[in-house]
Amino acid sequence: MSVQPEGQLIADKEISEVDGITVRLAGDSGDGMQLLGTQLTNTSALLGNDVATFPDFPAEIRAPRGTRAGVSGFQVQFANSEIFTPGDTLDALVVMNPAAMVTNIADLRRGGLLIVNEDGFDAKALKLAALTEDPVTEEIEDRYRVFKVPMTKLTRDAVKELGLGMKEADRCKNFFAMGLVYWLFGRSLEPTLRFIDNKFGKKLPDVAAANEKALRAGWAFGETTETFGITYRVAPAKLKPGTYKNMMGNQALAWGLLAAAKRSGKEVFYSGYPITPASDILHELSRYKHFGTRTFQAEDEISACCAAIGAAFGGAMAVTASSGPGIALKAEAMGLGFILELPLIVINVQRGGPSTGLPTKTEQSDLLQAMFNRNGEAPLPIIAAQSPGDCFDAAQEAWRIAVKFMTPVILLSDGYIANGSEPWKVPDVNEMEPIVVTHPPDAAEGDAPFMPYARDENLARPWAIPGTAGLMHRVGGLEKADGSGNVSYDPDNHQLMTDKRAAKIEGIANDIPAQEVFGEESGDVLVISWGGTYGACHTAIERCQREGLSVSHAHIRYMNPMPANLGDLMRSFRKVLVPELNSGQLRMLLRAKYLVDCIGFNKVKGKPFSVSELMDQIHEIADKTNANGQKVG
Amino acid sequence: MNLPVLKAADFASDQDIRWCPGCGDYSILAQMKKVLPELGIPREKTVFVSGIGCSSRFPYYMNTYGMHSIHGRAPTFATGLKATRPDLSVWVITGDGDALSIGGNHFIHVLRRNLDINVVLFNNRIYGLTKGQYSPTSEEGQVTKSTPMGSIDHPLNPLSVAIAAEATFVARSLDAHVKHLAETLKRAAAHKGTSLVEVYQNCNVFNDGAMAYAQEKSQRLENTIELEHGKPLIFGTDRDKGIRQVGTQLEVVNLKDVAEDDLLFHDEKAMDPSLHFLLSRMRHPVMPEPIGVFRDVEGVATYDEQINDQVAAAKAKHGEADLNALFNSGDTWEVAS
Ligand SMILES: Cc1ncc(C[n+]2csc(CCOP(=O)(O)OP(=O)(O)O)c2C)c(N)n1
């Protein structure tokens, strides 16, 4: 069986050039949809498309098979220009069973492709999906372009000669689906064949052979049958020149930490306790022991945070990560880290809350937790990453601030960023600026007594580490006397130290870039966003601008302290809109700090914003604001 | 090079000590200052990490590096510190409430990981700093501020817990028995792996005399039994009583009736913790309470050693770490200008 190399004309089938495609692959959580999605993403990225992905999986590892609760999905958009989201509506939906179809069909655009694994739609499957009849009704066939493909049977036929058991054979059907999808969108099989070979080639040659056969069979099915009259092509995107790699957020975060360590001449100590969606950072860093990375799977999040502080006291680049519930447990230790004035990165990969909430779904509702979740006066710098690739830069910026100002820094990511992916321009490490870290040297007998809480021009104290002769000192949670760091209950000293610590954190505002604006610096509407909503907001605002609306975008990276020009910027617009995947946490901070009456657009559904819902909202506000050029409402 | 010989006074910080007059903590501090110079470890290589409680103020009084942390978590700070700085001599100072109540979880885990640190648990069977509530080691029925009708909690036996966690070094000593205390601290310091020393410490304000049966010189010989490796378990003012093992139980016997050879011989090196556990179950007033080293097992890898060995092994296997190579690994593609 031969495979057509992509780019060649395919006999009697029409090839349609499109700007971008949004596909969602959905099936049972055991069907390998995430693998299929990742492969499609990588392949598309290698073809030079810009890509953005959105994996969506159930909280249960093995939710009951075939049920709606067990549906696992993976959405990817690939395009010929720069994109910032995985797309709102689907051009194509591939479903392996009825449950996957009914839970996803609403997102398929009219006339979109619905590819159905016919074999997954038997009576038993309908029952599991709580359906009384086949959901592929006439109405569905009218509304969409439906293709029924007996994937299970075709896969079994394709691998028959290998003599695998039925179960093993059926497990390959995601590769069949992959082959078909690849054919449909003109993707090359090469990267996935390489993947199969790397993953199974040596250890499980039978599995490798079966997956390869299924993949090729899927491709061949598309090409040889009369089922599909049309295939699609998406040209490469014009990205900035350079070497690219497809990156997921958590991986980029881990690599950013490695880069920060390298830039500062340190080795990473990373401690964590497993929690979705932060665990992958621990997994990723555990692979890089040869970079001097020490990873510690602690007995709980309290231990993880405390161990990191212990390592920081000893001079390591200390990092701990968790998600909301775990950050709650770290809170007391974070307060200690703040008064000890030691550098530390605390990462919160946010998920739906409160409490255990929606562990596998995204939300931005831990901003106020980051701001206030400590006893006493204990402000901490907060940085929010905005996209998967941006995690790489955000991690380094967190460390730069932590060491320059001798303070724990909170780094916010979220489930959407962590598991999403996008092309990442590979940097040249040799071109990265150093992050300067100094430890005071040995002192001799007779030198002036060491002052562990003396401060430099940034109000940062010296990072004197154990092992340094003559600098012996004690730190602790009890209030310290200015300079000497000795325990002090003096009321005036407490006021002084409280003020100094606050001033130090506030002073970081002078060390960060001014808030950038996308669009005019004044006008009708300013949209202020933060974190993982960047892509959707940016796209929505760009489109609204093209429609002629007076709308600009400020995406905040530095949540605390905020950029110095932010207040003036807000006051230069008639209306300020703050979309957030929470009930208005940033809005509350902006109102409190700048006394500007921001309008919220809030959603707490465990789902990211769609571009269209943001556009609608911007239109609504712009219309109110702009009727006859006058401010209204 | 000749290192200056340090004295106990060199280990004293310039801070005023704020414990109640007569508190057992003073004695432990004094013995620590006496023992440290004998270890030959420079002050700057020594770090005291404590939790919260009266005892946990200890680091402030030592002229070494120190961290007074948060309640119950001292072992975790020590873990991060020692894992990244195996060159340091790290001591954890904790109390019965600190280590066993709020910090119970970390207490178990630091012991089973066998981090190479020394844990000194000041056991006064009461909460001192918070002014006299019962602690996990308080006796059943004890009347305290929070238990006016008597405590209904069953007390926890820290050494039984530690031995169950297969701690590699477990010992008990007394604040009042200064020689024994100094000796035990020294043994703990010499051990490679987590060493736990429980010190009976008198809180003369909230629980005065709670361990008088062991502390008072006049009662000590009858109510405690000093453990010595390879020696039979003999005690009593006239050394006329011993401990014999019968099946899975220990019993007190009179040496008039039983020959020394039939007594239980102490083996602190036994890898199997069963007998050490039995010893830890000996409680006053039914049995004499053992003091000294229950368990000193050698050759068990330490956590800090292993985490650093893995790093070294990974470096040896993969060679000089190269970030550029990592970043360019796997599937990449070029976008031309
Ligand atoms: C999170 C937290 N909870 C409670 C306290 C209050 N607290 C301080 S010390 C202590 C008990 C200490 O008891 P113990 O370890 O026996 O120490 P001692 O004071 O007897 O030496 C408590 C409950 C605290 N500091 N932090």
Ligand code: SF4
């Ligand atoms: S309260 Fe008890 S333990 Fe605390 S200092 Fe006073 S005597 Fe010592």
